[in-house]
Amino acid sequence: xxxxxxxxxxxxxxxxxxxxxxxxxxxxxxxxxxxxxxxxxxxxxxxxxxxxxxxxxxxxxxxxxxxxxxxxxxxxxxxxxxxxxxxxxxxxxxxxxxxxxxxxxxxxxxxxxxxx
Amino acid sequence: xxxxxxxxxxxxxxxxxxxxxxxxxxxxxxxxxxxxxxxxxxxxxxxxxxxxxxxxxxxxxxxxxxxxxxxxxxxxxxxxxxxxxxxxxxxxxxxxxxxxxxxxxxxxxxxxxxx
Numbered sequence: 033x034x035x036x037x038x039x040x041x042x043x044x045x046x047x048x049x050x051x052x053x054x055x056x057x058x059x060x061x062x063x064x065x066x067x068x069x070x071x072x073x074x075x076x077x078x079x080x081x082x083x084x085x086x087x088x089x090x091x092x093x094x095x096x097x098x099x100x101x102x103x104x105x106x107x108x109x110x111x112x113x114x115x116x117x118x119x120x121x122x123x124x125x126x127x128x129x130x131x132x133x134x135x136x137x138x139x140x141x142x143x144x145x146x147x148x
Numbered sequence: 149x150x151x152x153x154x155x156x157x158x159x160x161x162x163x164x165x166x167x168x169x170x171x172x173x174x175x176x177x178x179x180x181x182x183x184x185x186x187x188x189x190x191x192x193x194x195x196x197x198x199x200x201x202x203x204x205x206x207x208x209x210x211x212x213x214x215x216x217x218x219x220x221x222x223x224x225x226x227x228x229x230x231x232x233x234x235x236x237x238x239x240x241x242x243x244x245x246x247x248x249x250x251x252x253x254x255x256x257x258x259x260x261x262x263x
Contacts, residue, residue: 063249065249065250065251067251072255072256073255073256074152074239074241074253074254074255074256075193075239075251075253076253077250077251077252080248080249080250087248087249088248088249088250090250091250121191123193125193127249134180134181134200134243134245134249135249136183136195136198137195137249137251138195139185139192139193139194139195140192141190141191141192142191142192144191
């Protein structure tokens with residue numbers, strides 16, 4: 033079956049602009065995660081959804097970052113007033129959400145965001 | 149403090165050599181999971197293995213093997229008879245019971261296999 037998909041694959045924006053990044057999880061997966069990966073670093077957790085609700089948003093760096101998952105499937109990560117420091121690869125992952133904690137997470141190809 | 153340490157930033161080996169990628173983790177939980185992912189140049193993280201804290205048996209999958217030692221908090225990954233297609237960045241990750249579903253990743257080891 034299809035894996036996790038993310039759009040766009042690349043996004044270039046100007047400082048101060050608003051961006052939306054989309055994630056389409058594996059069909060049937062109820063758990064969805066967003067991570068941010070800076071150059072030369074490992075992914076860093078941003079937020080975790082179980083169904084429609086954000087079960088853990090402790091990784092969001094500030095209130096310019098927000099994510100939604102209104103129907104429990106596709107999720108959108110929204111960044112307001114972008115800053116150059118927001119430039120990174122934004123990774124989305126999903127897992128079945130059935131076995132409780134510590135499931136294997138399956139990752140999408142990421143969105144490369146560049147803020148000029 | 150870094151929960152997962154991958155001290156080797158870059159490794160180069162000649163094809164057919166064996167190579168071991170080190171991973172040291174830190175946690176106070178008794179229940180936790182460890183993972184390895186491969187990130188080829190295309191950028192997508194590919195799942196390799198998941199191991200829980202109660203299972204210290206080593207695992208072998210083809211040319212890949214993993215050595216989990218709780219006594220040294222290590223979960224090392226060995227590739228036997230390396231191939232050019234093994235060239236990638238490899239990440240070790242930790243998931244703890246008390247912190248929920250977030251993964252803590254190391255900084256990765258970039259492996260280059262030279263033909």
